[in-house]
Amino acid sequence: MDVLYFIKAEHESVRSALEGFRSAHGVTDRREKFSALKQLLSVHLKLEENYLYPELSGMFAGSELVIDVALAGHSILARNLDAIDKLLHKPLAAQDGIAKKEEALFELVVKHIDSQEHELMPRIRELIATGAREELGFVLLDAKEELMGSAEPVSAAPDKVKSASSDRSSSGKAAAKVAGKRRA
Ligand SMILES: [Fe+2]
8 A cells, every 4th residue: 555545544534533523512522523533643643753754764855854843743733632632521611721722733733734745745756666655555554553453542642752753763674674574
């Protein structure tokens, strides 16, 4: 599966889960829709941090800066998700400021999708050969199945973002190892 197809399909799912949450009514419905969105988005960010960005490191001029900006965006998004999650589990009267945080979440998700689809994906298409893109797509797909199948709720916590940022080479090697296994 081409990694570009995989990412685009993930973005569509995130967009749809976000719309589902924005149109939810009532405490239980809003909590359930948000939980689904948070899980989906957290897994998506983690996949990009652990398997996509390491592949892009050093691939083009300014790639490190592009990755650092992306990781900083992930970190803000993760904090926003956690803040909304906490507020949603408080009584309605104690959910001060949640509307603003939800608006920020919408803007952050749109920004994430736009910057990846308009700036990063064209570079991936140009710089990574079709066969390698397909290998990478399967690496992300396998990793997603593992993450979604794990019993623990996934969180794109800021410390994980930091670790992805500071250990790109080893993450990249991990991806290559999985890809190698698939080829064998
Ligand atoms: Fe993305």
